[in-house]
Amino acid sequence: MPDEPPPFLGTWRRVYIAVLIYLCVIIAAAYLFTRAFQ
């Protein structure tokens, strides 16, 4: 079964980096949410 490129961002490496950036944004947002309502 051959590996195929992802349907967006060109390479899987770029997709992984995008997911990591997303994680950082989510954690930062959750942290700010906590601080805002503490």
Place this chain on the structure above:
Amino acid sequence: MRPLDWIVLITSLVSIVLYGLYRGRGSNTVDRYLLAGKTMPWYAMALSIIATQASAVTFISTTGQSYVDGMRFVQAYFGLPIAMIVICATVVPLFQKANIYTAYEYLERRFDSKTRALASAIFLCQRGLSAGLTLYAPAIVLSVILGWPERTTTMLMGTMVITYTVLGGIKAVQWSDVQQMGIIFLGLVMALVAVIVLMPPSVSFGDAMFLAGKAGRLNAVTTHFDWNDRFNIWSGLIGSTFLFLSYFGCDQSQVQRYLTGRSIAQSKLSLLFTAVVKIPMQFFILFIGAMVFVFYLFVQPPVLFQRAELSRIEQAGAFQPVAEQYNRAFEDRRQAALALVEAHHTRDSAAVGRRIAEYRAAQKEIDGARTAAAKLVESTGGEKDFTDTNYIFLSFVTRHLPAGLVGLIIAVIFAAAMSASSGEINSLATVTVVDLYRRYVRRKASDHHYLAASRWATLFWGIYAVTFAGWGKRLGSLIVAVNVVGSLFYGSLLGCFVLALAFRRVGGTATFIGMLAGEAAIFSAFLFTGMSYLWYNVIGCVVVVGTALAITYLAPGATATTPGMRQPV
């Protein structure tokens, strides 16, 4: 439950079973029955993965947990995207190219048969234990709502799940998961809308957030480090990464989902989609619990949410002072909450500070009264370490939501339980047939024979799950119990796969001994320390890898693999 609720509930349940049977038709070979003939698109696999992981426990217990402890639990999912990336880059291409049915088949190709057998046994123990818990959660629902015995509910649930899982195989399981996720998303959104609409007119959504925050219910991130603290950002990022690496990389109930993909890219996309969706989804569920907390600032909740135990302790003489303390504290808290909202509106920071102190003092009084009532349950012959966390959300649903919505929320709980349970039963049967029966009992038989064996194994594990569900009552907060049970075994499995993928010189015997040492270390941590369960996965993995490497390099003779054991599967 009103007639409209029954109509919604029955329609939802019947449609799940019928849709599963419809989608599962044509599963007449082992490949189609266990791997859906490798035809599944990414979105169906992703929704199936999310549905399998989000059991009824997620909705019953997580909402209750944020009601009493805030939203800290969301941090337990911070490691998920990291784990998914690692799995996509390593395990998915390897497993897909190996053309295997189970993750443990790969271990025999890499190590030997005894390592495969041990990993399969660990999986069967761990997943077998949680299979009962998965069915037990909705049994609580109907026992509370309808007064049915939990056993009856478990039987009903089990029968529905077994029907479409036995007949349709993994195709039925995955497509019914997709439908179940639709019901779950709809139910969650409706529940949040309902709780916000039911707030007093003087309390806006912003006020509700403010009140929840000041009571510590919106504490999504805690940054201090403590080994014994279950949920903080460090245990979330490190501990849960190991937990999810184990869960999605070594647990057949998840591996089997993405093995059904029509290509490696489809399998990777399904996992990455799950990584992106899961944290917001968990946040959303916890947020509902926090809003239920705010709702109950203005509508007096019972001192205990478990009706049967409450009715019992009401007869005790010691209950009266507890009830009086609770009633007084509730009124104080209600007044303090209204005063706090008013001070917040006027932007008077000195007044806000004073009101917050009063509000929190009243909350402490309420917590004290609830603790006293829980102790009364114990002292009058009730359950030891009694907790009513699992009853909070359902109690709110049945007492305050309108007709139709109650049925929908109950259908959500059922759908979640059925999707998780069907996935578990299906994967348990797959490991039983592929890793044990076909490997050790009947090595050469027809496809038809193994298909029949798979159906019988599915039936066996379905009945086993129903039977084991009867033990669920003895466990505490269900969501934690499920994760603790998993963490007792996952670390060793993860260590085994790390050795397989990253250390080519390590042989089967060293890995086997490493896994036993890993299990010993995890059980020691569980029995003799108060460490958070998220760390068990780290400990288990490190001990397995460390022990196997030590044996490999310090006693190389001991690592020699018996040639006859490295047979192709």
